[in-house]
Amino acid sequence: MEAVLHKTRHLSLSGGSVLFAVLAVLLFVFPLIRLILLSLTAEDGSLSAAQYEALLQDPRAGAAIFNTIYISVSAAAISAVCGTATAFLTAYTNIRYKKLIEGLVFLPFVIPAYVMTISWTGLTSSGGALTMLLAAAGLPALDLYTPGGIIAMLGICHMSVVHVTVIHRLRKIPVEADWAARTSGCSPWSAVRKVDIPMAAPAIASGAVLAFLADVDNFAVPAFLGISSNIPVLSTYIYEKVISFGPDSFAYGAVLSVVLSVIALAGTLIAARLGGRTDTGEGGRESRDVRIAFSPAVRRTVELATAGALIFFSVVPFCYMAVSALLRTFNFSLDPADMTLENYAFVFTNDGIREAALNSLFMAGLGTAACLALGTVIAYGIVRSKNRAARFLEGCASMTYSVPGIVLALALIFYWSQPVPGVTTGLYGSYTILILGYATRYMIVQIKNSATAMASMSAAAEEAALVSGSSFLRMWVKIIVPQLAAPALAGSFFIFLSAFTELTMSSVMSSASTKTIGLAIFNLQQAGDYSLAAAVSSVILAVMILCCAVRWAFEKRKQ
Amino acid sequence: MSLVIDHISMSYGKTAVLHDISAEIGRGEFLSILGHSGCGKTTLLKIIAGFVRPTGGRVLLDGALYSDPSHSVPPEKRDMGMVFQSFALWPHMTIRQHVEFPLQCRAKDLSQAEKDQKVAHALEVTGLSDLAGRYPDELSGGQKQRVSLARAIVSGPALLLMDEPLSALDADLRISMRKEISRIHRLTGTTVIFVTHDQGEALSLSNRIMVLNGGRIEQIGTPEDIYLHPQTKFIASFIGRCNFVKGDWDGDVFHTREGKFVVRGAAVADAFRRDHICPIRPEQLRLSGEGDGLAGVVQEKQYNGREIHYAVASGDELFTVYAPAAENYAIGDEVYLQCR
Numbered sequence: 001m002e003a004v005l006h007k008t009r010h011l012s013l014s015g016g017s018v019l020f021a022v023l024a025v026l027l028f029v030f031p032l033i034r035l036i037l038l039s040l041t042a043e044d045g046s047l048s049a050a051q052y053e054a055l056l057q058d059p060r061a062g063a064a065i066f067n068t069i070y071i072s073v074s075a076a077a078i079s080a081v082c083g084t085a086t087a088f089l090t091a092y093t094n095i096r097y098k099k100l101i102e103g104l105v106f107l108p109f110v111i112p113a114y115v116m117t118i119s120w121t122g123l124t125s126s127g128g129a130l131t132m133l134l135a136a137a138g139l140p141a142l143d144l145y146t147p148g149g150i151i152a153m154l155g156i157c158h159m160s161v162v163h164v165t166v167i168h169r170l171r172k173i174p175v176e177a178d179w180a181a182r183t184s185g186c187s188p189w190s191a192v193r194k195v196d197i198p199m200a201a202p203a204i205a206s207g208a209v210l211a212f213l214a215d216v217d218n219f220a221v222p223a224f225l226g227i228s229s230n231i232p233v234l235s236t237y238i239y240e241k242v243i244s245f246g247p248d249s250f251a252y253g254a255v256l257s258v259v260l261s262v263i264a265l266a267g268t269l270i271a272a273r274l275g276g277r278t279d280t281g282e283g284g285r286e287s288r289d290v291r292i293a294f295s296p297a298v299r300r301t302v303e304l305a306t307a308g309a310l311i312f313f314s315v316v317p318f319c320y321m322a323v324s325a326l327l328r329t330f331n332f333s334l335d336p337a338d339m340t341l342e343n344y345a346f347v348f349t350n351d352g353i354r355e356a357a358l359n360s361l362f363m364a365g366l367g368t369a370a371c372l373a374l375g376t377v378i379a380y381g382i383v384r385s386k387n388r389a390a391r392f393l394e395g396c397a398s399m400t401y402s403v404p405g406i407v408l409a410l411a412l413i414f415y416w417s418q419p420v421p422g423v424t425t426g427l428y429g430s431y432t433i434l435i436l437g438y439a440t441r442y443m444i445v446q447i448k449n450s451a452t453a454m455a456s457m458s459a460a461a462e463e464a465a466l467v468s469g470s471s472f473l474r475m476w477v478k479i480i481v482p483q484l485a486a487p488a489l490a491g492s493f494f495i496f497l498s499a500f501t502e503l504t505m506s507s508v509m510s511s512a513s514t515k516t517i518g519l520a521i522f523n524l525q526q527a528g529d530y531s532l533a534a535a536v537s538s539v540i541l542a543v544m545i546l547c548c549a550v551r552w553a554f555e556k557r558k559q
Numbered sequence: 560m561s562l563v564i565d566h567i568s569m570s571y572g573k574t575a576v577l578h579d580i581s582a583e584i585g586r587g588e589f590l591s592i593l594g595h596s597g598c599g600k601t602t603l604l605k606i607i608a609g610f611v612r613p614t615g616g617r618v619l620l621d622g623a624l625y626s627d628p629s630h631s632v633p634p635e636k637r638d639m640g641m642v643f644q645s646f647a648l649w650p651h652m653t654i655r656q657h658v659e660f661p662l663q664c665r666a667k668d669l670s671q672a673e674k675d676q677k678v679a680h681a682l683e684v685t686g687l688s689d690l691a692g693r694y695p696d697e698l699s700g701g702q703k704q705r706v707s708l709a710r711a712i713v714s715g716p717a718l719l720l721m722d723e724p725l726s727a728l729d730a731d732l733r734i735s736m737r738k739e740i741s742r743i744h745r746l747t748g749t750t751v752i753f754v755t756h757d758q759g760e761a762l763s764l765s766n767r768i769m770v771l772n773g774g775r776i777e778q779i780g781t782p783e784d785i786y787l788h789p790q791t792k793f794i795a796s797f798i799g800r801c802n803f804v805k806g807d808w809d810g811d812v813f814h815t816r817e818g819k820f821v822v823r824g825a826a827v828a829d830a831f832r833r834d835h836i837c838p839i840r841p842e843q844l845r846l847s848g849e850g851d852g853l854a855g856v857v858q859e860k861q862y863n864g865r866e867i868h869y870a871v872a873s874g875d876e877l878f879t880v881y882a883p884a885a886e887n888y889a890i891g892d893e894v895y896l897q898c899r
């Protein structure tokens with residue numbers, strides 16, 4: 001009896017292996033291969049490097065490559081400096097309000113980059129409050145529609161990436177390492193300079209590389225700030241090519257995508273090589289001892305300066321955006337006579353906006369559900385059955401997450417509209433392709449989340465249920481689902497918010513009837529309707545805050 | 560001239576960790592601070608090092624005020640070196656760089672040749688000369704602790720603080736490192752404050768031992784003093800093993816109620832007299848097959864090479880006796896306990 005049970009389970013698992021392997025190849029690997037093949041295909045379908053030759057002749061492509069690297073490296077440097085500074089202050093000093101400061105660091109990362117960008121363009125527009133302030137001080141206005149503007153925006157948005165990487169490293173450096181330096185005659189600051197910074201350097205470097213990858217991947221910021229001012233980067237240039245529908249535009253887009261992926265891959269390889277001697281022999285213990293104690297006066301100044309700068313960068317613009325969407329004109333004023341609710345009314349009455357919001361809700365919802373279902377099954381395969389095919393799938397899924405979004409979108413378009421040469425599915429421009437897109441992009445997030453949750457669950461309970469005669473399905477429903485629900489849904493929450501507000505993939509995947517909310521804002525901005533774009537962004541922001549508040553309240557109640 | 564710890568007390572918020580600690584440590588002395596986990600040893604050392612400020616009392620070195628509740632000389636300005644239980648090495652530096660580090664910070668006016676000579680000396684004293692080019696992750700635990708020691712002594716500080724420096728090492732290594740530390744202490748002549756929870760280390764290394772219990776000094780004295788003349792029941796049972804015989808004191812003479820067991824103990828502390836007990840070390844007891852003494856039965860027996868350890872039941876008490884291997888009794892034998 002026991003043997004029979006084992007045998008059937010074993011058989012069904014090997015069936016599972018085949019399924020995992022097939023899914024991995026069909027959903028995650030083939031689209032990327034298809035993209036590479038397309039970049040090597042001539043108009044008549046034969047293999048050729050003609051598109052790559054065209055790339056060499058194209059000065060705009062050269063400019064896009066240069067800009068991508070130059071902008072991303074500079075932005076990563078800003079993120080590295082700011083992220084390391086906030087990480088250092090929160091990990092080592094005696095400042096207060098650390099929770100608030102960390103929250104402010106993460107805010108620009110959580111909020112869609114286009115909302116951030118719109119809010120800043122409002123503040124710095126010719127009638128914006130910041131411009132007026134600067135003018136009053138006799139300073140010239142800030143122009144965000146420049147490489148510098150793009151660099152600053154990206155630098156702020158991705159500073160949290162460096163912050164998290166560095167703060168854990170800093171806390172893992174034992175406080176005794178500092179004390180040993182102090183008792184050797186070193187002042188607290190030299191101890192930081194000579195001991196902590198060198199020990200944290202590999203983490204700072206890998207945080208900077210991660211920020212670089214996020215910068216390369218970003219579409220919204222250069223799209224909002226660089227298209228109108230003719231500063232192409234690869235992600236926006238691919239977008240321009242694809243929507244131009246020229247004769248070779250898709251194939252050329254594929255070539256650009258390969259170039260962009262190579263840049264990203266180079267970054268990843270550099271990150272993998274950064275190691276250094278950091279083993280402190282202390283294991284993973286994190287220490288929260290104060291290593292730099294500011295005097296009360298200095299501490300107050302540091303707190304004010306840090307929180308003030310962060311609030312200025314990531315709270316003030318949003319508030320300004322929400323208020324300026326109430327204005328009739330572009331010139332900032334707080335006079336009730338200049339105010340109108342028209343822009344907000346537009347958000348709730350315009351058919352296009354409503355349709356876009358419903359589209360996003362529907363597609364992000366289904367995409368999230370697909371991730372939740374499949375991702376959890378795959379996680380079970382990885383954690384419990386130690387299935388090699390499931391591990392392989394995990395690897396493939398992390399590939400589609402680390403490839404730049406616009407590249408993945410293009411790959412999925414080619415692949416799903418023509419999975420095999422000669423067979424057209426007509427999926428291009430449908431809801432299905434975007435849902436597939438979200439599932440392909442975010443699957444790894446759900447796999448990782450469910451796997452972490454599952455690894456902390458005891459396998460004994462499941463085995464007990466199986467031994468006591470429950471069927472495999474009942475075991476899932478009765479034992480696994482209840483334990484897994486909360487942590488797995490936390491992953492889904494992140495996926496849903498990302499998919500609901502994303503712009504990169506839908507910018508090339510959406511058709512007129514499957515427009516997303518991000519795309520609607522993008523179109524408004526491109527058409528010069530700042531107030532409307534600001535109103536929609538403010539409403540999105542309000543919805544996101546509401547979602548997070550509900551989730552927070554939910555978690556509070558559970559404890 | 561010396562280190563003076565003057566009525567130090569310390570509390571974190573409402574929890575008092577140290578109460579009224581006072582001691583004067585002479586130049587070149589080796590003082591161990593001994594106590595159970597959580598009794599405040601590290602806290603006291605942190606106060607001496609200047610990492611925390613006491614909530615009461617003062618610390619002075621050679622007459623200069625180091626710490627009081629409102630004033631504290633920062634650790635880098637104190638003339639001392641420190642060794643940590645966790646070694647606290649810097650993974651990005653070679654062994655030589657570790658040893659050079661304090662000289663770069665402290666001895667700015669030394670010539671390069673003098674610095675090199677000091678580094679070479681510290682490396683040699685700790686037996687690290689051949690390993691100077693290695694990184695910490697290429698060393699064994701014992702070698703790492705030697706690096707930590709070399710770094711602490713290279714600038715010739717007046718005071719060397721060690722917080723359980725041997726606790727992270729294997730048992731064998733601990734014993735051989737004791738000898739090293741003792742040798743280095745003799746060689747350098749610095750004042751050492753050595754925190755440990757291992758009584759063997761404290762007894763074998765120190766000139767004096769300070770025993771802490773619940774943040775108070777239970778007793779401070781030479782190892783012999785602490786071992787032979789414990790002032791409290793805590794000390795007597797914490798340092799080595801001790802039997803407590805119940806009975807009455809009559810001047811300097813102790814006897815059990817029935818008068819079978821008599822001790823002449825002029826040096827026994829008042830605390831024991833008040834409690835009507837007499838502390839007797841296991842090796843101070845003698846077993847005999849007949850005659851006078853406290854009657855008992857051998858319950859357990861452990862052969863230990865040089866001597867045999869017995870557990871002898873007498874009434875409802877259990878006595879521990881260490882007897883020479885020549886005097887051999889079997890379990891179940893009726894014996895009589897006497898004081899040697």
Ligand SMILES: Nc1ncnc2c1ncn2[C@@H]1O[C@H](COP(=O)(O)OP(=O)(O)OP(=O)(O)O)[C@@H](O)[C@H]1O
Pocket residue numbers: 571574576594595596597598599600601602603756
């Ligand atoms: N920063 C702190 N805040 C509050 N309480 C503390 C702090 N540091 C230490 N304590 C408390 O002070 C007491 C003494 O701690 P200490 O580290 O000095 O003990 P110890 O004798 O060194 O122990 P061990 O042998 O385990 O190292 C402990 O009860 C500890 O919980």
Ligand SMILES: [Mg+2]
Pocket residue numbers: 600601602
């Ligand atoms: Mg301690």
